[in-house]
Amino acid sequence: MTSENQELKKAGLKVTLPRVKILQILESAGERHMSADDVYRTLLDQGEDVGLATVYRVLTQFETAGLVQRHHFEAGTAVFELAKGDHHDHMICLESGRVIEFVDPIIEKRQHEIAEEHGYEIEDHSLILYVRPKQ
Ligand SMILES: [Zn+2]
Numbered sequence: 001m002t003s004e005n006q007e008l009k010k011a012g013l014k015v016t017l018p019r020v021k022i023l024q025i026l027e028s029a030g031e032r033h034m035s036a037d038d039v040y041r042t043l044l045d046q047g048e049d050v051g052l053a054t055v056y057r058v059l060t061q062f063e064t065a066g067l068v069q070r071h072h073f074e075a076g077t078a079v080f081e082l083a084k085g086d087h088h089d090h091m092i093c094l095e096s097g098r099v100i101e102f103v104d105p106i107i108e109k110r111q112h113e114i115a116e117e118h119g120y121e122i123e124d125h126s127l128i129l130y131v132r133p134k135q
Pocket of ligand 1: 032081090
């Protein structure tokens with residue numbers, strides 16, 4: 001059994017060809033953050049006959065099952081990345097669209113302190129910096 005099959009079963013999902021193919025694409029992608037359209041195009045390049053609606057449906061199922069995370073880096077476009085349990089924040093270059101991942105222990109710590117000052121504890125957070133190359 002392939003590792004994709006095992007992962008799908010572990011997530012409580014039935015093993016279907018579109019699910020296996022899409023999981024493979026997310027795992028082998030050079031770009032870790034892919035839109036449904038990116039995934040769809042890659043499937044087409046591989047000669048797979050999977051419609052865009054199926055890609056959306058499978059990605060949403062993956063999100064519900066905790067296999068992927070959905071981010072909204074740009075208005076209207078969602079990108080997906082495999083949920084590997086490692087928390088990180090994102091920086092988006094407004095010129096090239098490049099996505100840079102980073103972790104800063106001081107930012108992480110401050111966020112907890114700020115939530116606590118307001119009487120809360122953090123369940124989850126998402127921090128996106130929109131940047132431009134320095135002149
Ligand atoms: Zn990321």
